Amino acid sequence: EVQVVQPGAEMKKPGESLQISCKGSGYSFSTYRIGWVRQRPGKGLEYLGIISPHDSDVTYSPSFQGQVTISVDKSISTAYLQWSSLKASDTAVYYCARISVPTVMDVWGLGTTVTVSS
């Protein structure tokens, strides 16, 4: 079965760092890009960026450039989304999705709920 698996939840304090993961299975991980999407409580979907596992090339949404870091370790079929200093406004569900050409998010993870609170 083709799937991308994410941890369920993370709870952090403002100023702390965090890395969440997205592990692909059931397909050739290096062949498909991985995208990240944010959904704040009660709000719509926001695109953060895309990474190509093949060459680690990353494209960020202009709205999120410098706010997060996207990386990948293709040896373990895992992509990552990282924050160096969390803010309360980063509280949201973060989804990763496999991307088929050109930009079709065809397989979604269940999402990681990130809660940032003092």
Next chain:
Amino acid sequence: QSVLTQPPSASGTPGQRVTISCSGSSSNIGSNTVNWYQQLPGKAPQLLIYTNNQRPSGVPDRFSGSKSGTSASLAISGLQSEDEADYYCAVWDDSLDAVVFGGGTKVTVL
């Protein structure tokens, strides 16, 4: 404020046809293909329509998509109670070099 404009809500009775619009510009819908995602309550989004009008395996044929110029539409024919969900259009924007989502449309089955 989303780059793509969708109505915030739509509704219909079981069996009716509901249409959701998605309005963009020449840098996104006007030059790239549109995808639609369905998000059931409390669930992750899932692909509903890709490349303007293609249905993934398993998606009922009562869902259809179309595109004309800088606008796209999603139609649900024969509305069913399990179609109550949020629906999002999405497309690559050449000016932003990014995927852009519509604000989402909440469909209610009366």
